[in-house]
Amino acid sequence: MFGPVLDDVIIEKLMAKRDLCLYTLKHLDFQIMTESLGGDDEYERLKTSTISELKAIEQEIAFLLSKKES
Numbered sequence: 001m002f003g004p005v006l007d008d009v010i011i012e013k014l015m016a017k018r019d020l021c022l023y024t025l026k027h028l029d030f031q032i033m034t035e036s037l038g039g040d041d042e043y044e045r046l047k048t049s050t051i052s053e054l055k056a057i058e059q060e061i062a063f064l065l066s067k068k069e070s
Helices: 004-034 040-069
Strands: none
Touching: 004 040
């Protein structure tokens, strides 16, 4: 479907997005420790949303890498 170079670019962008999700989770954990978020519900909602996005990104990366290896 895409050329190998384009696949590499997509993988790099997905990895950058994955890093942003990991940073967001780290930041959320820090915020809850300092109690600067509105409450546990908001924290859990943001954390769940970020983890779901992270899983989708990791699946896409795995798919592209497996396609690249075949």
